[in-house]
Amino acid sequence: MKKLRAVIIDDETNARQALSNLLQLLCPDVDLVGEAKNVDLGIELIKNEKPDLIFLDIQMPGKTGFDLLAAFGKAEFGVIFTTAYQEYAIRAFRLSAIDYLLKPIDPDELQVAVGKYKAQLVGVSPQQVKILQEYIDEPRQSSLSQRTKNLHQRIALPTAGGIHFVQMTDIIQCESLGSYTKFHLVGSKPIVVSRLLKEYEEIMDNYYFFRVHQSNIVNLEHIKRYVKGDGGQVWLSDNTEVEVSRRRKEEFLALLSDFYVNSGKIV
Structure with missing residues (x-):
């Protein structure tokens, strides 16, 4: 079976290394073809390597993961967000039906996320990204009156x-x-x-x-x-x-x- 070509885009060196190690150990059908530490380098990497799947951090210095996706319009590649967001942001990912991995990345969850992409082989739509961004930016609220x-x-x-x-x-x-x-x-x-x-x-x-x-x-x-x-x-x-x-x-x-x-x- 053809290997999935993947890239990691994350400003944290340790996070990139940890994910790279997990992919090598647990996902032999994923070929990591590159890494980038910011959005601009990530855009260039994607254009050059044309990956099937990207592991994308949201918050990076200067520009966000949303800015990267906006540069491509309709993404022809799959996206799995890697994020340190907790609690309320998890709701945003579920509401937008976009896969995500919380840092530090759980090995079992990584295998499940990669397996889901392999089963579907579809990219993320602009509508999904817009919904995710809307909910990520929405203030956390508790009572009905708020x-x-x-x-x-x-x-x-x-x-x-x-x-x-x-x-x-x-x-x-x-x-x-x-x-x-x-x-x-x-x-x-x-x-x-x-x-x-x-x-x-x-x-x-x-x-x-x-x-x-x-x-x-x-x-x-x-x-x-x-x-x-x-x-x-x-x-x-x-x-x-x-x-x-x-x-x-x-x-x-x-x-x-x-x-x-x-x-x-x-x-």
């Missing part, structure tokens, strides 16, 4: 047929289908993604979403009515009914009340 409501915020949903870019406000609910998650959307067919509902619960909790039941996350903006009961039910904008679990009822009602107060809507 959460950003931005009609242009989007999420990338990877499917077997390609990546779908969906506005957060168009998501009515997310439904668990075992190892898959089904996104119910405004004005279009549902999208099924090969990821657990729990993953989306973790990355969408900074927005107007709440897991009302083991099988459902709902968008508070699409709730038309709440019907009282043991746990109760919510009626959504597409006229579907979703159960609210008894153990989540109290937290859900408190969050729903805060949402209406902060959105200026009337219950």
